[in-house]
Amino acid sequence: MATLNTSTTQPALSFDPIAHLWRATFAAMACQCELLLVVDDEATAHAAATSAIDEVRRIEHKYSRYRPESIVSQINQNAGQSDAIAVDDETAQLLNFADQLFTASDGLFDITSGVLRRAWDFKSHRLPDAHLLAETVALIGWDRVDWNGARIALPTPDMEIDFGGFGKEYAADRAATRLAEMGIANALVNLGGDVRALGNRSAGADFEPWQLGIRHPRLSDATLASIPLANTALATSGDYERFIEIGGQRYCHILNPKTGWPVQHWQSVSVVSPVCIAAGALATIAMLKGETALSFLREEGVAFLAVDAEGRVASSER
Amino acid sequence: MAVIDSSSSAAKKFGSITLAALALPGVCITPANADTPPEAAVVSFKVQGYNDWQPGLDRIKVTAPALYAMAPFAGVWSIETSLVQDSVSGASPRWHSSISSASNMQDRRTAADVKVSRYFDRATVGLRASTSTEDDYRSNAIALEARMSSADNNTTWMIGAGLTRDTINPTNELVVNEKKRVTDVMIGVTQAWTKNDLVQLNLSHVRGRGYFSDPYKLVDKRPRERDQTIALLRWNHFHEASETTFRTSYRYYSDTFGIRAHTLQTEWVKPLGDRFTITPSARYYTQRAANFYFDPIYDPVIGEPFPVGKPKFSSADTRLSSFGAITLGAKLDWRIDSRWSADVKYERYEQRSGWRLGGNGSPGIATFRAQIWQVGVTRTF
Numbered sequence: 001m002a003t004l005n006t007s008t009t010q011p012a013l014s015f016d017p018i019a020h021l022w023r024a025t026f027a028a029m030a031c032q033c034e035l036l037l038v039v040d041d042e043a044t045a046h047a048a049a050t051s052a053i054d055e056v057r058r059i060e061h062k063y064s065r066y067r068p069e070s071i072v073s074q075i076n077q078n079a080g081q082s083d084a085i086a087v088d089d090e091t092a093q094l095l096n097f098a099d100q101l102f103t104a105s106d107g108l109f110d111i112t113s114g115v116l117r118r119a120w121d122f123k124s125h126r127l128p129d130a131h132l133l134a135e136t137v138a139l140i141g142w143d144r145v146d147w148n149g150a151r152i153a154l155p156t157p158d159m160e161i162d163f164g165g166f167g168k169e170y171a172a173d174r175a176a177t178r179l180a181e182m183g184i185a186n187a188l189v190n191l192g193g194d195v196r197a198l199g200n201r202s203a204g205a206d207f208e209p210w211q212l213g214i215r216h217p218r219l220s221d222a223t224l225a226s227i228p229l230a231n232t233a234l235a236t237s238g239d240y241e242r243f244i245e246i247g248g249q250r251y252c253h254i255l256n257p258k259t260g261w262p263v264q265h266w267q268s269v270s271v272v273s274p275v276c277i278a279a280g281a282l283a284t285i286a287m288l289k290g291e292t293a294l295s296f297l298r299e300e301g302v303a304f305l306a307v308d309a310e311g312r313v314a315s316s317e318r
Numbered sequence: 319m320a321v322i323d324s325s326s327s328a329a330k331k332f333g334s335i336t337l338a339a340l341a342l343p344g345v346c347i348t349p350a351n352a353d354t355p356p357e358a359a360v361v362s363f364k365v366q367g368y369n370d371w372q373p374g375l376d377r378i379k380v381t382a383p384a385l386y387a388m389a390p391f392a393g394v395w396s397i398e399t400s401l402v403q404d405s406v407s408g409a410s411p412r413w414h415s416s417i418s419s420a421s422n423m424q425d426r427r428t429a430a431d432v433k434v435s436r437y438f439d440r441a442t443v444g445l446r447a448s449t450s451t452e453d454d455y456r457s458n459a460i461a462l463e464a465r466m467s468s469a470d471n472n473t474t475w476m477i478g479a480g481l482t483r484d485t486i487n488p489t490n491e492l493v494v495n496e497k498k499r500v501t502d503v504m505i506g507v508t509q510a511w512t513k514n515d516l517v518q519l520n521l522s523h524v525r526g527r528g529y530f531s532d533p534y535k536l537v538d539k540r541p542r543e544r545d546q547t548i549a550l551l552r553w554n555h556f557h558e559a560s561e562t563t564f565r566t567s568y569r570y571y572s573d574t575f576g577i578r579a580h581t582l583q584t585e586w587v588k589p590l591g592d593r594f595t596i597t598p599s600a601r602y603y604t605q606r607a608a609n610f611y612f613d614p615i616y617d618p619v620i621g622e623p624f625p626v627g628k629p630k631f632s633s634a635d636t637r638l639s640s641f642g643a644i645t646l647g648a649k650l651d652w653r654i655d656s657r658w659s660a661d662v663k664y665e666r667y668e669q670r671s672g673w674r675l676g677g678n679g680s681p682g683i684a685t686f687r688a689q690i691w692q693v694g695v696t697r698t699f
Contacts, residue, residue, distance in 0.1 A: 090343055101338075104338075177345065275336075278340070281335055300332060300336055302332070
């Protein structure tokens, strides 16, 4: 096992002789992240991992709402002003994608819903103040945002957008593209559970699909299913990431932007799609859709695994 | 432990969100040209029919059942094989408009080929051997082809070479055990221009030596050498709003017989709902006659058409004349379920001297029409 460097900018790289792959671990986007690279030599693995991690950090940096210079912060700081902010092409395409998600989800996926954080504090054991919750819900509404494909203006002060709903998934896809551009045919990008597979894993002389375990939503060390991934992506949205429990009722961090209240119907939804950003968005929308989630996912033509509030499993395999 | 099959989603049609995501910058590895080993075996059975006619005369009728099978093995290999049998019946090709009777012919051709491919990370190598037998014609061929993709998968290079050996024994014994040897080389490059555009250029050179004449035609004497040069330029464009793929191609053909030909083709692949795809197509072909082609015009004195003087080479085969042709067709594909699919195709071909571009077509040839139909069923395992 060779470890090159463990500083935050350099990948911590190790060779797994059994799986015959290089593993690079790093922390980004408030998550533990991992790259698995099926390559023979360390130099290639190092160069590819560095390039992919650079890309993840670039996206984290560009779209962080904590950094005042980020484009997202600039847009939010400008909320309520009459002049619109011009955005670069990449941001424009992501805003267009957000617009498509809003329309396709009948307004359930809304990048202006982050303001609900002001009412919900998942570190405390209190439900939000009803008045404050109503005020924040009133701030939500992508349909009120002035977005013309090149310039954006948020109509009221205190309104804000964030890319938390798909930023990490987007980074996983872009990192995978970087690896492919570096000539890597078989690799796995895992950014805190948002996964994009390139090719397959090596299994002796052959190649087999990557195998991803789906966490059981109620048993943190048990897996519920195994999903083979080859050139596809997987994302899971669950009610177990951040939640508070009051009087036996679980209040999770996936909040309906129309009511401000957490979703109840599903414990978790996992989606397999060609790209991670679609898988992540679809899993979140499915959580928000409740009962109609399965028909929605079937219409989208993706494979899925959903666990309802009673722990029953539904999947795209009938 | 539940297992969900993520690969089955690949065949499905994705919804608007997935399609929107695929269009995001840098999310998708641009149209992968790299061949990947097939994951499932495929068997298909098709029947193709062909018949052609000229005004007042039904000519050739062909029915050809064909079986195709492909199976992956050992992870990085695949083997393909196909078997086709043509039954040809009808009048022998009438090469001009003024013969009143036509002798009948009956022929049967059996052809088989087998191709083995080896898939590497960014390359594929394939070896194909084929054979075809008729009463009077036997052909054996072998071809080797290699494809390689760039690291970013945006560019694919192709190189191929082939050798064909034919033996000709016409029933009229005009010639016995005549031979034809053809070697060909091909190079090509495919470039993903944008996310939705693919451009391809193929160049081939074919060198043929041996018997090229038609033993059943009067005064048909062709050179024993024929070299061909072919350039093919293709452009495939996916139009997102209509989910339609437009395939357009131009082909230039030139040979040492003196024929110069141009083909312009376009087809639109359009999904109809979740299960059907319709592909209308149109093709325009125009060619200049071979140097030794003579017009099959009756002479009031001599009678039957005959070449002027005593030329070294001559032929009145319409296929060597100057003409233009238009083919219109459509194909309907039906994805019945994840295992079964079916297709039907119909094409209508019309060839006229007057449709030649940039010159007069050869005189004295009646309009030639043909239709081609095909029905097929495919099962994936």
